[in-house]
Amino acid sequence: MVPTSYYLVLSAILFGLGVVGFVFKRNVITIFMAIELMLNAVNLAFVAFSQSFGKLDGQVFVLFVIVVAAAEAAVGLGIIILIARQRQSLNVERVDLLKL
Amino acid sequence: MSPQLIIFFLLAALAVAGALSLILARHPIRSALSLIVVMVALAGLYLLLGAEFVAAVQIIVYAGAIMVLFIFVIMLLNAGEEERTNLSRIATMAGLPLAVALGGFIAAAIARAPLLPPSSAAAPFGAASTKSLATLLFRDFVFPFELTSFLILVAILGALVLAQRES
Amino acid sequence: MTLAGGHLLTILIFLPAMGALALLFLRGDDHEWIRRLALIVSLVEFLFSLWLVAAVPIGSAGYHLQEFHPWIASPPIHYHLGVDGISLFLVILTTFLTTVSILASWKSIHLRVKGFFAMLLLLETGVVGVFLSLDLFLFFLFWEVMLLPMYFLIGIWGHERRIYAALKFVLYTMAGSILMLVGIVWLYTISGTFDLPMLQNMLQTGFLALSPRAELILFLAFFLAFAIKVPLFPLHTWLPDAHVEAPTAGSILLAGVLLKMGTYGMIRFCLPLFPNASRRAAPFVAVLAIIGIIYGALVALVQPNLKKLVAYSSVSHLGFVVLGIFAFHTISMQGAVFQMLAHGVSTGALFLLVGMLYDRRHTFDISEFGGLATPMPRLAAFFLFVVLSSLGLPMLNGFVGEFLILLGTFQVHANWAAWAALGVILSACYLLWSYQRVFFGEAANEKNKAQPDLSPREKWILVTIAFVTLWMGVGSADFTRRFAASCDAVLSQMRRPQAYEAISIRPVNPAHTPESPAPHPSAISTPTERPAR
Amino acid sequence: MLILTHLWIIPLLPLLGAAANGLFGARWKNSVINSVALGSTGLSFLAVLELLREFLELRPEQLPLPAQKYFTWITAGSFRAGFDLQVDQLTVVMLLVVTGVGFLIHVYSTGYMVQEGGYYRFFSYLNLFMFFMLVLVLAANYTLLFVGWEGVGLSSYLLIGFYFLKRSASDAGKKAFIVNRIGDFGFMLGMFLLFRTFGTLDFAPLFARAAPLPPDSFGQFGTLTVACLLLFMGAIGKSAQLPLYVWLPDAMEGPTPVSALIHAATMVTAGVYVVARSHILFIHALTAMLVVAVVGCATAFYAATIGLVQNDIKKVLAYSTVSQLGYMFLACGVGAFSAGIFHLMTHSFFKALLFLAAGSVIHSLGGEQDIRRMGGLARKIRWTWLTMLAATLAIAGAPGFSGFFSKDAILFAAVGGEHAGPWLYAFGLLTALLTSFYMFRVIFLTFHGKPRFDEKHVHVHESPKSMLVPLAILAVLSLAGGWMAAPSFWGGSDHFARFLEPVFRHTGAPEAASGAATEAAGRTLELQLAGVAVFTALLGFFVAWWFYIRRPEKPKRLAESLRGVYTTLLNKYYVDELYAAVIVRPLVWISTTVLWQRVDDRGIDGAVNGVADGATALGDRFRRVQSGNTRSYAVWVVIGALLVLFVIFWPLLGPALGLVHRTL
């Protein structure tokens, strides 16, 4: 048996890498991917807990999260397309009309 | 070391490597592919945890549908290599250490946290689990489930509104 | 409670607001009727306020004509009004000066006339409300609401740097008052009520006792707001700017009434509610007041701008009032109240006259004037009259207040009075010097030679003011009699059962020389020779 | 008992006159103004005469009369100031002087001022002055006395600045008021202290409570000493003593009748009156008495030295007034209050006369005031010359003239009085010498010798009757006025001292308290002293005669040989300059540069605006966070997350914050 805490630490590491990715990446799409990575990390935690407790609700949550991620992806990519059309660039640092 | 543990470590390593690759890759396509690797690794872990249904959904919906959407958009926009600008002073100077610190903090806290004892009923879920999953989803959580339908409606609507060409 | 169906105070507060509302229905370019309506409203208001005199019997310290209606359930806030000897005359002063300032603006306001008079009337509502509220919350409400019309009066109808001055005025005042709000709410959380009489009662009976620290902080929260309003040195710098930039009517009301709200607040709230803290703070407050007296006078002395000069003189004069209050002596307290009224009339009149000069010459610069006594002897005469009342000539109103303040203060703190009395010398210096520069000598500037003397309207305003000035100076007892009991009540509320014994307090009883040690006790050596009171 | 029971009539009449002339005079003819002004003062004078008659008829047990309380003017707590009038012997004397001399000067003014603009204004002010002066002497408490005290100051201000187009006149008026205010500062504090000590400011109870107290011994600064010194500070201001005398010479900017009435005969003596009125307090304060005497004596001498070299006829008289007031204080200081008051009265006669005569001279020369441009006027304006000579003799102390008796009494008191001292006498005597000299200098330069004015252009003419009649009356008073007080050994009846005795009986003044044995010795001494005084006066006369008639070139040479002394005296010891340099200018400089510009503008306002600017600058920094770059924002979110986690998980933080909370 793999201890639950292993899964949790892995999930934390993935979550942290997502944060790092968000901060580090410049391309809007990859930044969004970093968010997806974070959501995946959460899913892992849910499933791990679910298994540990012997309750299925954790898995239900994962399904919800995946749906939400899908919805976010649709809207997010729509926004990215909009941005790309307006700026001809996907670099998030170049999108800074609104500031100060 | 039990085989499960070995598989766990392999998959974990794969997932972390995928995540690192996602971060380090310059081309978005590579990042996307790396993310798919992560997802697949996670699907493997789900199997290891006995959550077959989730693992399947992970592969089909996540890796299959969502990531395809990503790649589609990358292609559509013809996104090239990432431009590593450093226009944000604070992100350049402190971004990485702080993000690492945050992740490390969370990981360390979790690693040191005493966990609740595993439930005595913590039997592997088995095949019956998908059915009970359905019961849970359509009875106990029917409200959020229905709500997600509107969420998807909104997503469609949003994508439509945002991405449609100027009339 | 038969006066005006028992709602006289409500009428007094809201009549001007109704007037302002009625003004909105007049055509904007019908200046004549706008002025007339405003004047009529203010006159009616003035007459109503005179009615109050009948309601406050001589020698009675309590609140009269009280109106008490629940307003807000949680926290319990009441629409609680009442008038006593102290607020009585302040209300009358307000209504009087509002009428005066409406008349003063008769010809000098051409832009947005309707708004101007509406603002004046709204201001009156706010100020009268402040003086008549017996609920801390209600008081605060009027206190803040009053800011707005003044803000607009300065900001829209003021002179060149009006925006700066208006903002400064409001921000300064708000800085203090928001802390007062914190204080009020805190006091509520301790006591469970906003009702002033109830609070006084609770403190008197010892039902409510504040810890020394809490009392001091609360005192400071209230005091700061009032001190800014007064203004007490070193919080005064908004005043010169506000005065210089305000239109004449604004200056009259600002100096005449608004500043009094600060000192009124000290008497009404700081002393009765926080007596021990007041005593602890008194030496510091007195020092600031004395600095203000001397400092204000010295700075006034060298002002090249006539209006600024009068503004600084207000700093000096109000320093007397604060000193009188914080001497905790019945004579000085009554003197302080009287000085509030006297200063209101005389400084209001000074600003009125300065405004008249401005109407003619469009400047406040003293060096631009000179020799004006020749073309306008009447104005010069009235100006001199007002100057004399302001510098405290006996038989005019300014003297009585200053004299009583100093006399009372001397009974308990001879050195305070001695320092403060320097202000009496200095006020003569700056007033006479400026008067000389404005009115005496040959008219060197061509523009000064052919200025018209007083118009009948101006003359009658001034005659009225002169009459009041003289009356207050000669018949001051008519006034002090009516608020003496209230002043004593304030002081007696300070002598309640001690919550703590940290500070020993000198008895504030006058004339009992043995208790209040004279600086040279050798003069009276044997107890048998103590003079009777 | 018409007037005795209705004292208010006396001051009210002039007040009505002032009000009528002030409000409506602008539209009236001069004759109407005259009748109002003269009528009111004249009636007032008549009322005083009636008062005198009624007063003398009183039986001794009816005295002292209680104060008449008309209405309460100020009341607060235990303090009450009423409009209370009282009359006693001292008041009667003062009333007579004020209304009598005042009336005469009113009469004189109708002639003197006839050419001037603002005629109505002048008389209005003059009547106003009468009102306040009468209030001052009739007042039954210090507060009301202070009303008169300040009121006469106001009238003085208005009248000095009567020619307000002239800068110097308005300056002088302002100066007079302000310097007086400095004195009033002390006076007010004195009142406060008295109230604190005795619980009242009404004369009768206050003095009754003070009388039985043991006096402060010498050098002891008890309450009474301090109170007396403070009151005396007021007297110094009002009566132009060192160091506050500076306003009086400048006050000569006013019309000459004003100088005569206010700045010679009446107002300036108010200080003496107050000291005399408060004598019960003063005799309880030996130190204060000494101060009074020394200040009086020093002023007398000091002002006389300046008077020696002044060239403006009115200035000479002004310094002479200062000097003579010093005499009066000297008298009071040595305990001879009645002598002081006596001198006050005689001085008011002859000094008013001197001023009026000088006014007549000026009038006749068309406004010339410099005695260097006069001379030889004796023939041309004979009446003026005669009357002025009479006054000069009086002030110089020629035997038989009024000044002789009063000055003699003072000098005698300075030697033999209770608090006497040889130095006081010596300087008093020296002053008498100087007085005699400078007064005759004026007489000689003005009326004798060759005319030094341009006779072609200046048409010298005698003044009209309205001016000469008052001169004549005053001359008679200067001549005869002294006899009513002449001590018995001069053949007089000593009426004056006897009359005042009830007032001053506490003082133990030599006139009243000398026993039979000492009386004989006192007479011898007094005779000797009188001899010395007459000799001094003669000496002064001869020196003046020598300098200005016999050897007119001498003074110039003397001035050259003693240039330093001369210029110092001519420039009045540079006191005005000193005050300007030490007080006025530093004050203005400090107010402008330090207080206004530094403290107010830069300090306080700078701090206020600095806080506002600081907030704006801080806001500007805060908005930098909002760089527009999403990555930065992400970092901020991370920072926030770390902050939250840090607060929660740092084990020491919780207790530490708890500690902070407790201490706050």
Added chain:
Amino acid sequence: MFPPRTDLLRVLPELIFCAGGTLLMLLQPFLRNRHALSFLALLSSAAATASAAFYFSPLYPGTAFNGLLRADGFSFFFHVLIGLVVFLVLLASASYLDRERLAPAEFYALILFAAAGMGVLASAQELLTAFIGLELSSISSYVLAGYRRESPRSGEAAMKYFLLGSFATAFFLYGIALVYGATRTTFLPQMAASDGSSTLVKLGLALILIGLAFKVSAAPFQVWTPDVYEGAPTPVTALFSAGPKAAAFALLLRIFSTAPADSYIWFWIFWILAALTMFTGNLGALVQSSVKRMLAYSSIAHAGYILVAICTFAFRDSDELNRSMGLAAVLYYLVAYALMKLGAFTVVSHLGGVGEKNLSLDDYAGLGRRQPFAAAALSLFLLSLLGLPATAGFFGKFYIFKAALHSHLVWLAVLMAVNSIIGAYYYLRLIVVMYMREPRPDAAPATFSFAVSLVLTITALGTVYFGLFPNSIISFASQPGLLGR
């Protein structure tokens, strides 16, 4: 398995919102008449608001859907508030959409869906359900922010909102996961019994807090707010400032009133967040030259004030009275704040002109004379935001002061007072510009449609009414057990 009637009744507002949105989508191709669409949207929002009245029927209060939701006074309050906000926003946006030539149907539908999400947030008793509600409102918001597609600013706002919002959502979600792991449940009532000092609970709640702090724009999570508020179409900004924020606060209150939180520490977090937020918002607003952006900063500041009240919730000595006072203060403030912010943004949106060009302070010069009613209304809202007595904003501050001082949070109250002064400066500056400066010669008057005037009238009257008679709200908000555990 059809849910029982009571369950449906208890989510009736959400159902109506969603139905309205769906209907709009369906009818959109067939209805050419914009007015009809507007009417439909308004009708559904009004009906949803009205349906909240069912909370007073005898069937209530109670839980629905197996305890996922809870219909009680608290959720009633928020449903009415959100319903009104949405109604007013819809009312005000019709003419805006006309002017900017934007498609109305999708806009309305998105707003209605967002409203449904907010409604769920207000009554959720289970974290996952809350999460879905949050996402429903957030995703709609992302789209709405970018609704002016041709404007780069709008797109940028959408992008920033989306990226950062999702980022924060991830934290929120991770927090849920950890709490679930620590307590074996995501149901708030069941969670309460758990050990609050366990690391996982603390960590999970901290992450949840981070997510919600982002939504209520508490500093330092406020970074997105100015940009998004400025870039979004102004009616949407109005919605953002009033709706989702209120809903997020509702959730925050739900969670932290029931969660097994060691309040001693949470108190300090809220303390720090409140102080930081107030200062950031006010100091930032101080230096703005765009009115819209200034108002954005000012909403940050106001979130700070609300956080002050929330502090009393977590105060270590908190008793029932403290909590109920704090809760009442928060609720009242949200109403007042919604009224004045809606009003202010509505004025701004209609003075902006085509393409929202006229947003700078200079464009407001002399407004008092050009458009006296708009200026008067805006002044009223500004004064209310400033906290002048006799306006709703004043009582808002007053109740917060009261709650704070009752919990002895003297220094926080003083900080809030200081902030009020800073705030006064920039609000007054705008008034100065409107009344005391000369108008620009080329300034064109904006016309206000009937609907917009109605919105302004309602908000203005509400601001004054609740400024004089706060009783109704306060007595409702301070009833005991409003937010039952």
